[in-house]
Structure formats: structure tokens, C-alpha cells
Amino acid sequence: MSALLIRGARLFDGDTWRDDAVIAVADGRFVPASNAPAGAEVIDARGLLVVPGFIDLQVNGGGGINFNDAPSLKTIERICTAHARFGTTALLPTLITDRREARTEAIAAGKAARAAGVPGFLGLHLEGPHLSATKRGVHAAAYVRPMDDTDIRELMGALAGAGPTMLTVAPESTPVDAVRRLVAAGGVISLGHTDCDYDTALAYIAAGATTATHLFNAMSPLGHRTPGMVGAILESGISAGLIADGIHVHPAAARIALRAKRGPGRIFLVTDAMLTIGTDLADFELNGRTIFRRDGRLALADGTLAGADIDMLSSVRYAAEHFDIGLDEAIRMATLYPAEAMRVGHRKGRVAPGFDADFLLMTPTFDLQSTWIGGQKAHSA
Structure with a gap:
């Protein structure tokens, strides 16, 4: 070398x-x-x-393909290459809710990518299918389901060889003991797509969940009598991803969250990027439904957001300009903080x-x- x-x-x-x-x-x-x-x-x-190179813990796709389209080594290589054009040097290809076979293929692809040393591949993010039906967002209803013993065995197998792995789950669909077991096996448990209340969220955090998926989006909001998942994230000290595109989160809400966030966990940037990154593609299909690309926004016909149309370089610029944090902290939100959230802060992010x-x-x-x-x-x- x-x-x-x-x-x-x-x-x-x-x-x-x-x-x-x-x-x-x-x-x-x-x-x-x-x-x-x-x-x-x-x-x-x-x-x-x-x-430092950017680290993105939620990447659905790029370069004209989503990980769900073909969960394979070749797809991972293509996604990593596409995002390197925008400064991302480590990422988690993200499989959203899909058929059981898709997750099995994704886990095998992650192990192959790790063995091959694919540049830019950090590990996997399995977002679903164990989510709340009422907060599933663009995730296909037909595939959202509770976690069972078969799922736990497969996920334990994934943790044994695919490298750092993030699992987004909702308490409504995931036994709290499963969280303990998956954390003990090395998984990073992220709470998301959930309508759970504040106390339930704290119970799952106590069981070992250390991050939350796309703060504010697809979760119970902060109310003055019902703090919800948002309140638990800001108060408990876990980390959380945030999509900085001005569409998923109003900049004023992001500024408030950054001021209110209790440590040691930090708010870090994620793109939640879809296959459009690095392309001039217009519309595309996801789980048999058309996603429309319009003015930086990806959504179903009914307006439901479907991931994001932003790269990490643009996210850092947006955060620096709109979050009242300056360029230094915006860079940390895309480098050091996600590295720490994935427990690789001893070797990445600086x-x-x-x-x-x-x-x-x-x-x-x-x-x-x-x-x-x-x-x-x-x-x-």
C-alpha cells in the first residue's frame, strides 16, 4: 500500500x-x-x-441503485463509489423493510463486502421490518412485522460476520429482551419508526439501545405532557441521526434540538440517501410504488417522504449555514459523532x-x- x-x-x-x-x-x-x-x-x-472523511450511517442507495433493488456485493460497491464523489469515506448500506429473503441476501452481501475490503464499506444498517405500523412511513405495510425467534437467530448471525451493524427497531414490534441479546452480540440498536411513549423509550434505552433513527421523523413527537420518543432522545443521552436537507426537519427544530441535547450521545448527520445520488434520474420504483423526485424532495404520490435526495457534502454545508453551529461542528456531525455512535471512534473520524x-x-x-x-x-x- x-x-x-x-x-x-x-x-x-x-x-x-x-x-x-x-x-x-x-x-x-x-x-x-x-x-x-x-x-x-x-x-x-x-x-x-x-x-476527515464523512461517515454516513443511513444510505439506501446511490449511483442509480438502491440496496433493496439487489442486495449484493456489486450493489454495495456501486453505492460506495457513488457516495465517495461527495466525500463519504465510510457508510452503512441500508436495507429498508422488505421480504425475508432480501434481508438474508443483504447480510450475505455485507459479509462479502467486508471480506473483499470494499473501500467505503463500514457495515450494514437494517432498518426494519420490526417497526410500528402507524409510523412506518414509506416502508411497505405488507412486510412490517414483529420480531420473532427466527429473526433473532438471523440477526445474531449477521452480527457475527458483517462488521459494525445498526438495527433500527420499534419497541412495538421488538421484545425488550431481544434488544439485550442483540446488544450483547455487538449490535448497535437504534430506535425508530415508533409511536412509543417516553417511558417505553427509556426502558429500551436502559436495555441497550444507543441511537435513534432520523430524529423527529417517523416517531412520537415532543409534547409538554407526553415527551414521546423525541423527548427521550433529547433527555436520555443516546445519539441520533438527523437529515439536514431542510425538508425532513425545519432548521429551527434542528437548532432547538442541538441546544437541548443531553450527552454523552450526539446528534450526527445522515443522508438517508436514495439511488438518485450522483444521477439525473427522475422517478423510480420502491417496493412496487413510484417515488417522485421533485425539487430536492423524494415522495410517494400522497406526499409521504421516501428517503432523501441529498449527499453528505451538501448536508454538512446546510448544517453549517442553518444550524448556528459553524463549520467545525458541522464537520464533526458528519465524522467524529457517527464514528462514536458506531463504536469506531478509536479509528475513524479524526x-x-x-x-x-x-x-x-x-x-x-x-x-x-x-x-x-x-x-x-x-x-x-
Whole structure:
């Protein structure tokens, strides 16, 4: 694997900015500049920014295909390639509610992608089918169902070999003991598509759920007498994904949530992107229904939102401009915080010795010049 020595950049390492930085890469990881291997390729990055690569924990598709369309190794490769064009260096291909066989295929594809070392593949996100019927959103009603023992056995098998895995479940359809078992096996349990009340949410958090899926969307809202799932997320200290496109969440609601959020968990950015990313496609099919692409919005004919038509670079820009947090925190919401939510914060989300060499070269106006995964160039503008 090639070695790199990057000189002269303005670096955001995950904590602070440093001018005229020297960054060294060897064997796919950042190393101290003094340890740069002899013969390393030198990159003159004067006038450019270096930031950690983006991490997206909810990616339905990209490059003209959704993971549900064909849950395979080839599909994962295509999705990862499509999102690298927009600065994403690690992602979770996301399978939404579908037939049982689709999940079995997705798990096998995830294991194959991990074995093949697909650049940009972090693990899987299985969103459903164990969701609330009343908060299912675009998820097909015919496939939404309670979790049973067969499901638990299959999911335990997935956790044994597909790498970091996020499971979005609703308390209405998932036994609390199943959450304990799946967490003990290494799963990241995310509560979502649920109409559960505040106390129920807290019980599932106590059982081991550590994240929530697309804050505000498809969940019981915050009321002054019924705090709901939103109240539990803000009060309990778990992490939560947020879609920053100005369509799924009003920027004022996002600003309020960011001010109110109790740690240690953080709100992180997700795209919930569909196959449209990196294409000029108009309408497409999902579970036999037409999804219409109009003015940055993806929806069924009745207006039900169906994922998002936004990439992570655009999400970071939107958050920086509209959430009153500045560029530094917007970058962390797309790098360090999702890494911590998936328990890989010890190796991803920062530009520092020992971390995976996933980084972006940007112009001073925050336009992407190139994407690097494991020290290898994955995309060049």
C-alpha cells in the first residue's frame, strides 16, 4: 500500500484547525510525520483544506441503485463509489423493510463486502421490518412485522460476520429482551419508526439501545405532557441521526434540538440517501410504488417522504449555514459523532496517528477536490 506525505494544508483534525500541516500516511493509516516512510508520494496541498472523511450511517442507495433493488456485493460497491464523489469515506448500506429473503441476501452481501475490503464499506444498517405500523412511513405495510425467534437467530448471525451493524427497531414490534441479546452480540440498536411513549423509550434505552433513527421523523413527537420518543432522545443521552436537507426537519427544530441535547450521545448527520445520488434520474420504483423526485424532495404520490435526495457534502454545508453551529461542528456531525455512535471512534473520524487514513482535500470554499479512503484516492474532482 502506498505511503503519502501531504504538506502545506490547512488541517481540521477533528478538534481544531492547524495551518501549514504535514500529514503522513503509511499502510492505510495516519502516522506521525516524523515516521513518514522513505519514498512516500509527496502532495503539495498549499491553499487546500484537509478534513476527515464523512461517515454516513443511513444510505439506501446511490449511483442509480438502491440496496433493496439487489442486495449484493456489486450493489454495495456501486453505492460506495457513488457516495465517495461527495466525500463519504465510510457508510452503512441500508436495507429498508422488505421480504425475508432480501434481508438474508443483504447480510450475505455485507459479509462479502467486508471480506473483499470494499473501500467505503463500514457495515450494514437494517432498518426494519420490526417497526410500528402507524409510523412506518414509506416502508411497505405488507412486510412490517414483529420480531420473532427466527429473526433473532438471523440477526445474531449477521452480527457475527458483517462488521459494525445498526438495527433500527420499534419497541412495538421488538421484545425488550431481544434488544439485550442483540446488544450483547455487538449490535448497535437504534430506535425508530415508533409511536412509543417516553417511558417505553427509556426502558429500551436502559436495555441497550444507543441511537435513534432520523430524529423527529417517523416517531412520537415532543409534547409538554407526553415527551414521546423525541423527548427521550433529547433527555436520555443516546445519539441520533438527523437529515439536514431542510425538508425532513425545519432548521429551527434542528437548532432547538442541538441546544437541548443531553450527552454523552450526539446528534450526527445522515443522508438517508436514495439511488438518485450522483444521477439525473427522475422517478423510480420502491417496493412496487413510484417515488417522485421533485425539487430536492423524494415522495410517494400522497406526499409521504421516501428517503432523501441529498449527499453528505451538501448536508454538512446546510448544517453549517442553518444550524448556528459553524463549520467545525458541522464537520464533526458528519465524522467524529457517527464514528462514536458506531463504536469506531478509536479509528475513524479524526486525522490523527493511528486512525484510518480517510480524508478529504477541499478548496478554501469547501468544494471537494479529492476523496481518500485508507490512503488511496477514491475520487478526484
